Amino acid sequence: MNLDSLIDSIQNFEGVTRKKSIENVTNLLKDVYxxxxxxxxxxxxxxxxxxxxxxxxxxxxxxxxxxxxxxxxxxxxxxxxxxxxxxxxxxxxxxxxxxxxxxxxxxxxxxxxxxxxxxxxxxxxxxxxxxxxxxxxxxxxxxxxxxxxxxxxxHLITSFGATVGNKVLVAIDLDGKQHDKFALNWDTTFHKSPKLVQDQIKVMKTIAEKDLITAGKDISNPGILGTLEMLLESSSCGAIVELEKIPRNSDVSWEEWLKIYPGAGFVLTAKEENVDSVISLLKKYSIETAVVGEIIEDKKLFLTYDNQKKLLFDQEKNPVIGLSD
Amino acid sequence: MNLDSLIDSIQNFEGVTRKKSIENVTNLLKDVYxxxxxxxxxxxxxxxxxxxxxxxxxxxxxxxxxxxxxxxxxxxxxxxxxxxxxxxxxxxxxxxxxxxxxxxxxxxxxxxxxxxxxxxxxxxxxxxxxxxxxxxxxxxxxxxxxxxxxxxxxHLITSFGATVGNKVLVAIDLDGKQHDKFALNWDTTFHKSPKLVQDQIKVMKTIAEKDLITAGKDISNPGILGTLEMLLESSSCGAIVELEKIPRNSDVSWEEWLKIYPGAGFVLTAKEENVDSVISLLKKYSIETAVVGEIIEDKKLFLTYDNQKKLLFDQEKNPVIGLSD
Structure with a gap:
């Protein structure tokens, strides 16, 4: 796998680039939010x-x-x-x-x-x-x-609470399948029981009420790393992420995996001492969680793989949303 | 003014007829509401x-x-x-x-x-x-x-609480103007101070907390009488309304007035003993209110004018929404 081409593919992914249009709307509405x-x-x-x-x-x-x-x-x-x-x-x-x-x-x-x-x-x-x-x-x-x-x-989970030194976690249900017509739609709920699916929602509330994480965000259209970048922009910090630590269903290529919209998937940040509790709580409900990196002060998201370290997003140059001003 | 042609015009008003399409949606969603x-x-x-x-x-x-x-x-x-x-x-x-x-x-x-x-x-x-x-x-x-x-x-105001013998009130801000491009848009807020406009919202909360009304509904696309009919359908009852008692800005014809979407306008039902309090509370905030009729058991909305009494809506034959089954 070529890290440069993977990074290029994420940077130009429609799920990421479409988010920039929000900036104009939020600028106009910031007076009344x-x-x-x-x-x-x-x-x-x-x-x-x-x-x-x-x-x-x-x-x-x-x-x-x-x-x-x-x-x-x-x-x-x-x-x-x-x-x-x-x-x-x-x-x-x-x-x-x-x-x-x-x-x-x-x-x-x-x-x-x-x-x-x-x-x-x-x-x-x-x-x-x-x-x-x-x-x-x-x-x-x-x-x-x-x-x-x-x-x-x-006990709110927000996108604003990540601080330098926090661990970055990716939590995602690996038990799913790609939608027939939309390969980027990672369905993990349709075949599952209502109870398990509802428990996946409730466990996030439990994690919030136990104050186990500092920030969290639902993985959506911008994919795993695009969503993380949005969280980093909200929290005014950066991160270094080790690609191969991201939990993945190996039926799906990295390029697709990093762009999927999962039925249950979150990017989280936590203090080191709480990481194990988060992982074991989510594991009970079919959500696989791993520490994939760490929060840094520099407002950049770096991706590492095979002894290479490349810049994926830079809040000055290519933010996903660009809310900071 | 011809009562028959007025009734015909309201029955065939787009703001009224469009509402019927809701029936299919609500039927499909009633299992999950x-x-x-x-x-x-x-x-x-x-x-x-x-x-x-x-x-x-x-x-x-x-x-x-x-x-x-x-x-x-x-x-x-x-x-x-x-x-x-x-x-x-x-x-x-x-x-x-x-x-x-x-x-x-x-x-x-x-x-x-x-x-x-x-x-x-x-x-x-x-x-x-x-x-x-x-x-x-x-x-x-x-x-x-x-x-x-x-x-x-x-202390909720709902559309479901009207009972036989209640008075029917129309409450509407008469201080407004028709929109240049949409004659049915009766603007009563744009030129008013934020304080007065916000007070018009708050006074409804006061009326609710004082338990002064039995039911109420915001006058919207179906107009004054179409909105009243929706309230009657929710409450499973009918009403007789005397046309000329409906508060009206005399710059606007009856036919247009009954179809307008006002900036501040409600149809309300109340016990007789509370009618005066409602009228005087709303009057403080530029909302003119009058008793226009009474709730009856028969699920029909009759309109009277000049010694004539005509049927406008019949929940069996031509309801606005037709939620009852």
Missing amino acids: NVSGETLLAFGDDASAIDIGDNTVVLVAADGIWGKLMDADPYWAGYCSVLVNVNDIAAMGGKPIAMVNILSIDNEKIANEVLKGIVEGCKKFNVPMVGGHLHPDSNYNSLDVSIVGIAKKD | NVSGETLLAFGDDASAIDIGDNTVVLVAADGIWGKLMDADPYWAGYCSVLVNVNDIAAMGGKPIAMVNILSIDNEKIANEVLKGIVEGCKKFNVPMVGGHLHPDSNYNSLDVSIVGIAKKD
């Missing part, structure tokens, strides 16, 4: 947290489903709309409590498949779809889902 | 309510902005995305705490205008836009916003 004074976290986390008193926060996140997925497999798109949102709340150490959806349809058959997928997802994750809005006469098909959760204010 | 056992209300309310304990509920609602509004006036579409969502929470007697948006764009100029409108709306209503999701490469422009609020479990 905390207009009421009750928003706890800045942009850049899996969900936002609103302080409602009594050590309780309400978490809110939203995800739009990619048009290509809607067209290729609407049932799976519906199912994934639940999965990705539930994982956003899990990654905050929260309990998902409800979702709403906005569905635009120009084709009733596709809409029905999407809704059946949503129903399956709600049952699998035990999170209700409580309402939404329908555009019955649109000239495209799209699905947006928002989720709400609750968490303890003093 | 309460999968966790914590959802308090059935489909059909302005927002859903999730019990989080301690007499607190989290309210969640979602609204998509109509494509035609996005194209004609993207700034106003952004502003309205805040307004309609905030009103959904007000109509539940709740406090809006945060919004998220999902924006799909094929045109950066339009997106910027939308975002500027959102910023203005957030400042006006003092509700933060805390995050969202961006589809930077879509081939259409669309904006969906979800809102979260909190309310007291034992």
Whole structure:
């Protein structure tokens, strides 16, 4: 394997490059993200947290489903709309409590498949779809889902807490398969029991409440290292990651593996003394976790392999989001 | 004015007829709206309510902005995305705490205008836009916003509580103007101070906490009487409404007035002894309220005018949503 070409491939991966467009939106909205004074976290986390008193926060996140997925497999798109949102709340150490959806349809058959997928997802994750809005006469098909959760204010997992010397962990369910039409969709939940899948969500809350990690983020479109870079940007630090320590299902090549969107996968940072507890807690629920590197002060993400050390992301030159200013 | 033609016009109004498409969606999702056992209300309310304990509920609602509004006036579409969502929470007697948006764009100029409108709306209503999701490469422009609020479990305003003999009230801010491009958009907030606009939201919470009404709903796309019919369907009852008692700005014809989407407007039901308190509380904040009729057992909405009494909606034959089964 050639480290240079792997790095080039990740840097130019659509899941990474698409994130840059957020910068303009967040710049325009930064004036109003905390207009009421009750928003706890800045942009850049899996969900936002609103302080409602009594050590309780309400978490809110939203995800739009990619048009290509809607067209290729609407049932799976519906199912994934639940999965990705539930994982956003899990990654905050929260309990998902409800979702709403906005569905635009120009084709009733596709809409029905999407809704059946949503129903399956709600049952699998035990999170209700409580309402939404329908555009019955649109000239495209799209699905947006928002989720709400609750968490303890003093036991939130955020993307902002990584500090120099922390270990970097990648936690991922290796028991899965690539989607027939989307090789980068690493399905680890559809064939599993609702109980195990729900336990994978709950264990993140346990880890949060035991204060075992300093930061954490759900692995999403930018892949394992793109997601880690987003966490590093939020935490204003860098990391050195040893490629071969990243847990991987060996049926999948490194190039694909680093870009997959897993059914259950997180990048975490922790103090060394808590690493073993995190690993053993997650292992109970089919999530394989390993220390893959360490947080450094320099705001760069380096990847090492076979005695080489290469720069993957540099927050000055090629950030994934570029929120820092 | 001809009552028959007015009735015909409302029955065939797009804002009313479009709502029927919801039926298929709600039928498919009804299995999962309460999968966790914590959802308090059935489909059909302005927002859903999730019990989080301690007499607190989290309210969640979602609204998509109509494509035609996005194209004609993207700034106003952004502003309205805040307004309609905030009103959904007000109509539940709740406090809006945060919004998220999902924006799909094929045109950066339009997106910027939308975002500027959102910023203005957030400042006006003092509700933060805390995050969202961006589809930077879509081939259409669309904006969906979800809102979260909190309310007291034992002081919720719902659409389900109207009972026979209750008075029907229409509460609406008459100090406004029709949008230049959308005559049915009755703007009552843009020119008002943030304080007054926010007080209009808060007074609904006060009315809820004083238990002054039995049911309430935010006047939205189906207009004043279409919205009332939705409330009647949720409450499984009917009403007789006297047209000329509905508060109206006389610059606007009855036909348009009954279809407008107001900046601040609600249909409410209350016991007779509480009617005066409701009217005087709302009057303080520029909302004109009047008793326009009474709840009846027969699941029909009748409209009277000039000694005529005509049937507008019949839940058996031409409901607006048709949730009852």
